[in-house]
Amino acid sequence: MSPAQHDIAELEPAELETLLAANGCEPFHARQIFRWIYRYGVTDFGRMTDLSRSLRQQLHDQFVIHTPRIVSDETSSDGTRKLALEFTDGRRIESVFIPDTPSMTFCVSTQVGCAMGCGFCLTGKMGLVRNLTAGEIAGQVRVLAAATGLLDHPFNIVLMGMGEPLHNYEQTMKALRILHSEHGLAVSPRRVTLSTVGIVPGLERLAREPLMPNLAISLHATTDAQRTALVPPNKRYPLASILETCRRFPLKRRNRITFEYVMLDGINDSSEDARRLVRLLSGIKSKVNLIPLNPAPGIPYDRPSDERVNRFAQILADRHITVSVRKSRGRDIRAACGQLIVEGGSRKTAAQQMALLFR
Ligand code: SAH
Ligand code: SF4
DSSP states (O other): TTOOOOOOOOOHHHHHHHHHHHHHOHHHHHHHHIIIIIIIIOOOGGGGTTTHHHHHHHHHHHOOOOOOOOEEEOOOOOOOEEEEEEEETTOOOEEEOOOOSSSSSEEEEEEOOSSSSOTOOHHHHHHHHEEEEHHHHHHHHHHHHHHHOTSSSSSEEEEEEESGGGGHHHHHHHHHHHHHOTTTTOOOHHHHHHHSSSOOHHHHHTTSSSSSSEEEOOOSSSSSHHHHHHHHGGSSHHHHHHHHHHHHHOOOOTOOEEEEEOOTTTTSSSHHHHHHHHHTTTEEEEEEEEOOOOOTTTTTOOOHHHHHHHHHHHHHHHHHHHHEEOOSGGGGOOSTTTOOOOOOHHHHHHHHHHHTTOO
């Protein structure tokens, strides 16, 4: 791509209109192009047949539309599908399709790797390689929707793949605006869930967003000492600050904040932890999603027995907290939560990361 060539996949509708206007085009051309890219999955200007031949040629000469390239596509015995996608610089991430939960769900990455360093997460072991751009984040959805035949069907998006979305705030929110466009995939923010370790300034910004996704907080512990050991950013943004921000978070009627809680055997799964969790959540419209650990080599924790998980869940349920236990999907292809890591994709660094893992 020459420096003068814009990547249209990086643009929101209004930006595309402005760019095209500067090139002598009309606003409706932007809408047409958006429709081709997002509704029909067409990125070759030559095939945008409702544009004049001369306009198609002009677009072809001046612009590009980058789409993440599928480098592998695996399907789990439970139907979960994991795609490894490569961007123009050769970096790779993973995106996951989870069918029938009960909706169709795409689990999307926001960064290559992650800087947060949670002790139970493989992505955390990679460190942060780079942020994804808005076009790369939205591009994953485009590719997943096309690969699963869902371009014109409703689906949910969970920002629970690789990376911490609030650590890549601008690009993540821009991706949501691109995906929301009525001329494109028209994804309602109600169908999007943003999962975060709780970076308080990011949460405060999110509270003021016009397009606000559902919120999931990765809590995982009930004391600061315990949480800082598992989720290092807790040092900077301790439990009380996160929960206070959640208490003030503007929620639509009937909407609730999900608290995710990875269960680690003998670490954070006692009855006392459960009771403390109930106290922490008082006054917050919440529900709890328990995630029994997906174990992996290099992760120094174990998955608790179903009995321990159920006892924990029962304590919450007895105190009127809505609780669910996340079924791990796609574990046989390492597509389950916290199992996303790209081997070899980020070249030297990934090799180093893998070495780290198996130390
Ligand atoms: N960075 C964001 C979103 C990506 S992680 C966040 O942490 O919220 C998505 C979810 O997967 C988080 O709740 C995370 O804690 C969970 N997770 C990470 N590693 C896991 C593992 N090994 N087993 C089970 N869940 C894990
Ligand atoms: Fe990053 Fe989320 Fe993994 Fe923590 S759990 S290291 S925040 S991806």
